[in-house]
Amino acid sequence: MRKPNPRSRTVRRARAVVPRPGGGSARGTVVRPRLRVGIGADAHPLGPGRRLVLGGVEIPHPRGLSGHSDADVLSHAVCDALLGALGLEDMGTRFPDSDERLRGRSSLWFLEEVAREVLARGFEIVNVDAVILAEAPRLQPHLQAMRQALAAALGVAADSVSVKAKRLEGLGAVGRQEGIMAQAVALLAGGSA
Ligand code: MG
Numbered sequence: 735m736r737k738p739n740p741r742s743r744t745v746r747r748a749r750a751v752v753p754r755p756g757g758g759s760a761r762g763t764v765v766r767p768r769l770r771v772g773i774g775a776d777a778h779p780l781g782p783g784r785r786l787v788l789g790g791v792e793i794p795h796p797r798g799l800s801g802h803s804d805a806d807v808l809s810h811a812v813c814d815a816l817l818g819a820l821g822l823e824d825m826g827t828r829f830p831d832s833d834e835r836l837r838g839r840s841s842l843w844f845l846e847e848v849a850r851e852v853l854a855r856g857f858e859i860v861n862v863d864a865v866i867l868a869e870a871p872r873l874q875p876h877l878q879a880m881r882q883a884l885a886a887a888l889g890v891a892a893d894s895v896s897v898k899a900k901r902l903e904g905l906g907a908v909g910r911q912e913g914i915m916a917q918a919v920a921l922l923a924g925g926s927a
Contacts, residue, residue, distance in 0.1 A: 770821075770857065770922040774814025776807040777908075777915040788866060788873065788914070789880025789897055790842040790887065795871045799914060802831035807916040808866055808897065809841035812884060815862065815920035816848045820855055845887040857922040859888055863896045864918035869911045873899035 780786075784798025789808040799805035813825045822828070829836055829844055852859060862884065866873060877897050885892040902909040 768923060769860075770819040772815040772817065772819025772920045772922070773918070774811040774816075774818060774824075774920075775915065775917045776810040776814065776825075777913055778805040778807050779913040780911060786871075787841070788876070788916075789864075790840065790845075790883035791876050791879045793871060793873070793876050803829075803836055803839045803844070804841055806841035807914055808864060808880065808918070809845050809884065809887075811916040811918040812862055812864055812888075812920065813841075813844050813848045815864075815918040816852055816859070816922070819920050819922045820852065820857070822851070842883065842887040845884065849888045852922060853889075857924040859890050859894060860921040860923050861894045861896070862888070862890075862918060862920045863898075864916060865898045865900055867900050867902055867908050867915040867917070869901050869904070869909050 778799040778801045780797045781800040782797055784800055785804065786793045786795040786798040787804045787806045790806065799807060810825055817824055817828065825844065829847075849859070864884075877899060880897045881895050882892050884897065885895045888895070904910070907913055908915055
């Protein structure tokens with residue numbers, strides 16, 4: 735077998751993309767990754783006279799989440815994960831609760847806005863994984879609907895979005911049913927190399 739010529743363009747290209755610990759490449763040039771990961775978290779208090787909306791799905795419950803918009807913690811956590819992956823300011827800065835136009839607005843609208851920003855910056859959403867921390871109500875029967883609503887707002891297939899629910903077994907404010915929390919991670923691909 736012929737020995738590869740170390741000066742050939744193919745070998746030089748292959749070397750140029752071999753990353754080293756610390757971010758350099760085999761030839762000393764910095765390799766910019768085409769993948770971006772982001773994390774988001776949110777919490778809202780439960781109160782009377784409010785609808786409980788999670789992942790764009792209204793869930794029957796005597797109390798709902800308080801907030802300026804529909805207080806959908808799951809959608810907010812996903813928004814922040816996407817904004818974080820883009821290296822942008824978080825939801826609170828981008829959509830401030832001082833903006834009266836946003837009062838009572840469906841958080842799926844925020845997701846659509848952020849998904850547009852992802853595409854405008856040359857990225858696409860690879861997947862989103864999220865978990866809701868809630869003591870009650872039981873969320874399992876609603877997870878598939880949340881997944882589909884989030885995926886539709888983000889313009890991705892439902893299997894690119896995962897939603898789980900965890901109870902905190904009575905621990906802390908969430909365990910005492912004072913509020914609901916959500917966490918999410920998002921992976922983006924694309925952008926400038
Ligand atoms: Mg929020």
